[in-house]
Amino acid sequence: MKRYLISGILSLSVIAFSYSSLTWAQEEKKALTAEEIAEAQKKLEEAQQKLKKTVKNLPKVENAGSITGVVTCQKMRNNADAVVYIEKVGENKFPPPAEHAVVDQLNLTYVPRVVALQRGTVVDFPNSDAVRHNVFSPPTAALQFNLGTYPTGVVKEVSFDVIGETPLLCNVHAEMAGYVVSFDNPYFAVTDKDGNYTIEGVPPGNYVLKTWHEKLKEMSQDVTVEAGKATTSNFELKRRR
Structure with missing residues (x-):
């Protein structure tokens, strides 16, 4: 499902437009001072914290x-x-959320870089x-799409009715x-900078717990979740060969 919305960009518009001139300068390949680079990075990190992963x-x-x-x-x-x-809870039949995920484009970066979601979730881009961007996925992606090139102030949608990894690229x-x-x-859960994660609301039972990382090997562990208790499971991920 795709549709086009012209709107004042969600909750991040203030951040985006506050340094739009800086981004435009980067596109024009003008030199940036160390202070400008540090400020742009700070604002990007603030934006990362405002969107759900x-x-x-x-x-x-x-x-x-x-x-x-x-x-x-x-x-x-x-x-x-x-x-x-x-990997599997019961028959793995769960209705998707009504809430949309959001992957913004800020300072030539996808924000957040990684989003985890349920099958059937709609993602706003x-x-x-x-500057203009084009969001698309490669032929190897779980979901293949190409949103075309569009300017600032535009939001496009994609329904992710698939299972697996979908890389996001930009033709521009x-x-x-x-x-x-x-x-x-x-x-499921996405780790923070320190590697911490928590998966809440798990029915008591025995499960296979797995990992995903864009560059590192997948790992799995058998875990047992007891009623009202927290089970600890740590992972050390290594590079793919």
């Missing part, structure tokens, strides 16, 4: 437990953006930069990259 429709479960832990990502700048998920800016990772059930 997970979108799910979590059912209410009596006596639910949780899974928590730390993921260490070897030879990476930090431990952020690894996804930890339960606003352009909050002062080759350096831009992001990921949408979609699952059958709502029991």
Whole structure:
């Protein structure tokens, strides 16, 4: 499902337009001072914190437990953006959320870089930069699409009715990259910079817990979740060969 909306860009418009001139300067290849670069990075990090990295429709479960832990990502700048998920819960039949996920385009960057969501979730792709962008996925993606080139102030939508990894690219800016990772059930979490994650509301039972990372090997562990208790499961992810 795709449709075009002309609007004042969601909750991040103020941040986007406050440094739109800086972004435009980058496009024109003008030199930036160290102070300008630091300020742009600060505003980008603030924007990253304002958008959800997970979108799910979590059912209410009596006596639910949780899974928590730390993921260490070897030879990476930090431990952020690894996804930890339960492979199967019951029959893996869960209705998708009505809430849309958002992947914005700010300062020639996808924000957030990684979004995890349930199958059937709609993702909004606003352009909050002062330059035109094109969002598309490669032929190897779980979902193939191409939104065409569009200017600032436009939002386009895609329904992710698939399971798996969908890389995000831009025909205009080759350096831009992001990921949408979609699952059958709502029991997943994305790690923070320190590698922390928590999966809430898990029905008691035995499960296979897995990881996803854009550059590192997948790992899995068997876990048992007890009623009202937190199960700890840590991972150390290594580079793919």
